[in-house]
Each structure stands twice: as C-alpha cells, then as structure tokens.
Amino acid sequence: MKVLPRNEDFERGVQSPKHIISVSALVKNAKGEVLLLRTHWRSDTWEMPGGNVELGEPLDEAIRREFLEETGIVIRPIGITGVYCNASKQVISVVFHAEYVSGEIQIQPEEIIEARYIRLDEHNIGQWITRPQQKSRTLDAMKAEEMVPYETWEVNPTYNLLGRLHHHS
Template sequence: MTYIKEVYTIKREQLEELTRFFHREIYSIHIQDGAQLIGRWVSEEGNKVTVIWKYKDNEHEQRIKAMLEEETLDDFYLKCERERLTSTEPFPSAYHSAKHGMAVSGYITNEKGEVLLVRNVHRSDTMEMPGGVVEEGETLEEAIHREVLEETGVTIRLNGITGIYQNVTRGVTCVVFRGDYQSGDLTPAEDETAEIAFTALTKANIAQWITREQFRSRALDAMNSNYLPYEAFRVRPYELLSRYEVKQEV
C-alpha cells in the first residue's frame, strides 16, 4: 500500500469553497478508482488543510494523479507540501475495527492431483489451504491470486468458488476457490509461512494434515468441485470484471 500526505496552505476565506470542490471533484475521482481517503483535517487557524490518501501501490497513485491533471486545486491554495508515508504496522488494518472482514482461501492442485497446503507461523498446529484477507479495492479473484503467490511463491489458474464460510465470533467470511498450479517454485513467505507442500490429500487422511475442523470442512467441500456462481463488477458506470458460472465436475 502507498500512503500520501498532502498539506495545503490556504486563505481562510477559501476553506468552504475548497471543501465543496474537493468533495465534488477530487474525492469522487479517487473513490471511483479504488483509492481510500484516510482523513482530512483543517488546522485550528483555518489556514492549513491536511489530507492523507491510501493507494494500492505507486502505479495506482500515478494513475489517479494523471486523471486529476484537469481538476487542479491551484486556485485554492498558496502552497502544497506532499509526503510519502510508510505504515509502522505490518497489517495497518489491525488498527481499525472493521464491522466485518472478508478473506479468501484456495484449494490448489498440481498435475498429480496433489493439494497445496501451508503451515502458518501463527497457526503451527495445522496445515491449511493458502489464503488471507481481501484488501480494500480488490476483487476476491485478485486477492486469492495475490495471497497464494505471497504465501507460496506460485501462480495459479482459478476454476471457481466451492464454498463460503462465516466465522461469526471473529466477524470474518471466507470464500474458497478451487484452482490449478501454473508455475513457480514453492517459496515460504518470511515470518508468515513455516512450511509448504503439495500433499496427496484424501478424505481418509485429511485429518492427519488439517487438524482444525473449520479448515478441514472447507477442503472436503472443495474436493467435490461443486462450483458456485461468482461475479465481480464496478458501477458508475457498470463494468463486469469477471464471472464464474455454476458447474459440477464428476
């Protein structure tokens, strides 16, 4: 993630006009393209406005910057100072209490039919399917590609969704994809993945590998390959990003 802090020195009498322009033009362009406004503040004297934006990466930041070239704030400020920030927390979302979280997990098989399993550092008592939290602005599909690559070092091809699982206690819903190994060498993520392996997973031996019941049920459902429909889309205007149809494999 990329964080940018902007500090505008303004004339106090222009604050109200600047705020209207900001929400009508600047904010709307950012949000429609998936950026997040962390916050916007004005100094006690009313002559400085501070804005902090969150972007997916530097490329995302530059794309929005190009979109804003015609929507300049030059008429409203006397000086602008821009600074790139880095979060001190490996998982910045840990500072914020979300109403509900979304996660993804992947039942990934190789050409031998073996299943990709990982042992996470913070859950060392069990193997499990790779996955993690969906970041803001990501589709579920983008998230599972990223998580599998980050945790295991491999790229995958997705076939569809096999189940949806809700942890009511922790407020997290996990969507499980099934897919195939495409390329890459098994490489553990530093400080996250303790072990990675393609395993000859079966209904008979699954409890030996996946010891936690909630993770085991997801893998068992994925073995049956009964797929659910899935769509990812944007609005204003409507744009279909991807879709998986319902299908069953025998």
C-alpha cells in the same frame, strides 16, 4: 450547519456490520496432491493458502495475490467451492478452486513455516488439518463438482462487469 441524512438503524443503536473477508484456494498438482501450508500463528494445522481481502480488491485478484505471496505460485481461480462464516470473529471465508499456472514453491519465512503438496483424502485429512473449520472447507473443495459463479462489478455511474468466473464440470 450540515444536515446528515436520517439513519434509523443508527438511531435505534443498531451497528452496521463490518466483516473481514478472507479467501483461500484448493490447488492440486498433476498427481492430485493438494498444496497446503503451515503458518507461524496456526502452526498446529496445515491449511490451504490464502489471506484477507484488501479494501476494494476483487476476490479473485485477492486469492491470486495471497497465493503468490505465500507460496510463490501463480494460480488461475476457476470458481467458488464454498462460503463460510466465523460468527465470533466476523470473518467471511470464500474458498476457490484454482488451477496451477506457473512457479515453484517459495515461502516467506516470516509468515510461512512450510508449504508442500500432500496426498489428502477423507481418511488422512485429520493428520494434516487439525482445525474442524479448515477440514470441512478443504473437504468441500476437494469434492466440489460444480462451482458457484463469481463476478466483479464496478458501478460508476454505469454498470461495468470487470470479471466473471463460471465453471461447468
């Protein structure tokens, strides 16, 4: 019989947290307009492109993949502008600032209703982004002058830095 290691949290009935991690990114065009989209399941609001991180996927790779899938545009993440928590749904949302690299807007109609660049500011944001948690994270990303560094590490068995984003304004 295999003896499992003692887990005091399990014995006390405390569950290990299981959070979903989502990523999104603020990307502007040369005119300073923000790329936003509307999805079928949240058609009441516009939002920054993004989605859920897959198991073991670095966050910067996840936002590149999600952004490309949703908009057809290749981006380069620069840094993180905010981290947000939906305590009801156990979702941690990480917002990146990113630069446009290449591509034209091309949506997947099964998921996305429309995507386009919008001139956004504090005064008109409510006309586009109707959900308060989306509004605050978009405004934070638009105002961010400094970004939080992001690193991806692999430990197997030595420490190996796979990537680092760090941006000074």
